[in-house]
Amino acid sequence: xxxxxxxxxxxxxxxxxxxxxxxxxxxxxxxxxxxxxxxxxxxxxxxxxxxxxxxxxxxxxxxxxxxxxxxxxxxxxxxxxxxxxxxxxxxxxxxxxxxxxxxxxxxxxxxxxxxxxxxxxxxxxxxxxxxxxxxxxxxxxxxxxxxxxxxxxxxxxxxxxxxxxxxxxxxxxxxxxxxxxxxxxxxxxxxxxxxxxxxxxxxxxxxxxxxxxxxxxxxxxxxxxxxxxxxxxxxxxxxxxxxxxxxxxxxxxxxxxxxxxxxxxxxxxxxxxxxxxxxxxxxxxxxxxxxxxxxxxxxxxxxxxxxxxxxxxxxxxxxxxxxxxxxxxxxxxxxxxxxxxxxxxxxxxxxxxxxxxxxxxxxxxxxxxxxxxxxxxxxxxxxxxxxxxxxxxxxxxxxxxxxxxxxxxxxxxxxxxxxxxxxxxxxxxxxxxxxxxxxxxxxxxxxxxxxxxx
Numbered sequence: 001x002x003x004x005x006x007x008x009x010x011x012x013x014x015x016x017x018x019x020x021x022x023x024x025x026x027x028x029x030x031x032x033x034x035x036x037x038x039x040x041x042x043x044x045x046x047x048x049x050x051x052x053x054x055x056x057x058x059x060x061x062x063x064x065x066x067x068x069x070x071x072x073x074x075x076x077x078x079x080x081x082x083x084x085x086x087x088x089x090x091x092x093x094x095x096x097x098x099x100x101x102x103x104x105x106x107x108x109x110x111x112x113x114x115x116x117x118x119x120x121x122x123x124x125x126x127x128x129x130x131x132x133x134x135x136x137x138x139x140x141x142x143x144x145x146x147x148x149x150x151x152x153x154x155x156x157x158x159x160x161x162x163x164x165x166x167x168x169x170x171x172x173x174x175x176x177x178x179x180x181x182x183x184x185x186x187x188x189x190x191x192x193x194x195x196x197x198x199x200x201x202x203x204x205x206x207x208x209x210x211x212x213x214x215x216x217x218x219x220x221x222x223x224x225x226x227x228x229x230x231x232x233x234x235x236x237x238x239x240x241x242x243x244x245x246x247x248x249x250x251x252x253x254x255x256x257x258x259x260x261x262x263x264x265x266x267x268x269x270x271x272x273x274x275x276x277x278x279x280x281x282x283x284x285x286x287x288x289x290x291x292x293x294x295x296x297x298x299x300x301x302x303x304x305x306x307x308x309x310x311x312x313x314x315x316x317x318x319x320x321x322x323x324x325x326x327x328x329x330x331x332x333x334x335x336x337x338x339x340x341x342x343x344x345x346x347x348x349x350x351x352x353x354x355x356x357x358x359x360x361x362x363x364x365x366x367x368x369x370x371x372x373x374x375x376x377x378x379x380x381x382x383x384x385x386x387x388x389x390x391x392x393x394x395x396x397x398x399x400x401x402x403x404x405x406x407x408x409x410x411x412x413x414x415x416x417x418x419x420x421x422x423x424x425x426x427x428x429x430x431x432x433x434x435x436x437x438x439x440x441x442x443x444x445x446x447x448x449x450x451x452x453x454x
Contacts, residue, residue: 004120005029007048009039009065010082011057015105019052022109023116036060043069044215045265047226048077050119053099055083055090063090066097074098076222078119082107140185142178143321144314148306152179159301160186165253167238167298168276170305172423173355176276177236179305183274184232192231195224200237200426203441207245209261216262225258225269232272238298239279239290240427246291253297273298278423308350308357315346318354322361332365340375348382352420412447419449 006028010016013034020030031046033039036059042048055062062081069075075098083090084105091102100119103111142153159166160183168176177196184194202210213223224233235241241249252258253273257266275298284290308315319337326332337345350356364373364381415433422428426444430437 003027003029004049005031005046006050006052006116007031007033007039007042008052009033009036009042009057009062010052010054011035012054015054015082015107019107019112022112026113028116036062036065039065040220044220044263046267047222047229050077050116050123051079052116053079053081055081055094063093063097066094066099070098071219078123080115080119140182142175142182143317144311145317146311146313148311149314152303152305153182155303156183157186159183159303161188162301163272164301165273165298166275166301166303167281168274168303168305169281170276170278171307171353172278173353174305174307175354176278176305177234179303180232180234180274180276183303184234184272187232187272189231189272193228194232194234195228196234196236197224198236200240200424200428201441203438204242204244205438207242208248211245212248212258213260213267214262215260220260223260225252225271226267228271229269230271232274235273235275237277237425237427238275239277239281239284240425243291246294250291250294250297253294278425308353312346312350315357316342318357319345319361322358323365325358326362326365330362332362335365335368335371335373337373338375341373341378344375344378344382411443412449415444415447415449 006023008016008019008023008030009032010019011034016032016034020032023030031042031048033042035057039051039053039060053062053065062083066075066079066081069079078100079098081091081094081099081102082105083102094102100122101115103115142149142156144150156179166180166183168179170176181194184190197211199207209221209223211223211225213226214221248258252269255266256270257268259266281290281295281299285292285295308318316337319342323334323336327334345357345360352359360381364377367381368377415429418432419426419429422432426437426440430440433440435443
């Protein structure tokens with residue numbers, strides 16, 4: 001994993017040199033900028049992990065840069081402000097604008113190193129917490145003791161030791177994201193970021209900016225590739241990627257660099273790509289729906305995750321794991337599965353794979369009573385689940401609500417059902433329901449339907 005890259009911005013050459021040498025001795029990679037304009041150029045050239053920023057400079061002061069960099073949201077990385085003649089008001093303003101801390105000159109070397117270390121740790125923790133809030137907690141290691149799972153884990157560990165790009169295939173719900181996290185955790189990049197992108201939830205009009213960032217309108221924004229620098233970028237639903245973004249991705253594969261939208265200078269990144277799909281990409285290539293060159297770039301190291309029905313021996317371990325998961329994560333009452341219940345579930349066809357099993361465990365813990373989950377409860381839950389997979393009949397319609405609220409409830413249930421039937425792919429959903437994708441994105445967002453966890 002590359003060392004953290006720190007940008008030191010100060011118009012005093014002695015301080016720039018001193019801070020640079022100290023940080024480099026500690027193993028950091030350091031860039032310098034002698035004024036505000038140079039700092040702007042340096043940020044365009046490369047995304048820093050942390051910025052040491054002087055307040056008083058001749059061309060642009062540090063407070064102005066803080067306002068500029070934080071415009072429209074949080075600062076893109078931690079900023080430690082430095083000043084030789086700062087005031088309490090200046091420190092308060094810098095903090096209000098998002099600065100991590102304020103260091104007075106002459107700089108204490110011990111405080112400098114401690115503040116840098118804490119700022120980087122706090123930023124990493126914040127990114128990890130954001131990821132946990134955005135997605136469900138991931139399994140540290142794919143669950144199961146069957147020969148199938150043992151072979152897959154071993155295969156994943158071997159793949160993880162190399163830097164090649166990986167294509168993970170399998171039906172919806174088999175655990176492709178779990179294996180992507182496992183590959184990352186087993187690799188030399190484990191201390192780097194794991195950035196997830198749901199390709200199926202991206203609009204074709206914004207996908208380039210989301211992935212590659214933008215310099216349009218004089219504003220600099222970093223895309224997911226730069227956010228994943230030194231780590232792993234997980235592209236879920238890769239088959240749904242639009243043609244233009246596919247072409248850009250091929251270029252990244254070949255050059256390890258890209259242009260931000262509106263930019264003119266290439267940005268170099270060190271990122272491992274793990275792509276996932278439940279579609280037959282070879283068939284999509286044959287049908288001219290997916291670029292052949294991109295397919296062969298991604299398919300250097302394929303990893304196929306089989307359906308749950310092909311390793312049913314793992315069902316007891318999965319049941320126990322998710323029972324503990326919901327007890328710990330959601331404080332649900334613990335219940336254990338009887339032998340009869342486990343036997344019923346081992347013989348279930350599991351069309352929704354591990355995701356279906358997880359949802360079933362949650363339902364049984366919420367709705368059931370008593371310490372033991374019986375075979376009869378399992379039969380009832382599976383029957384209710386099957387009935388719920390069909391958009392409700394007349395008796396399920398909300399007749400007691402105003403028309404607008406009733407329509408919204410029906411639309412939400414209808415689109416959630418169709419999204420599940422489409423395997424979580426918004427592209428397939430758009431074709432299935434006959435809606436233009438841009439309008440569909442807005443509709444899904446307005447109804448509060450999460451597409452990224454599908």
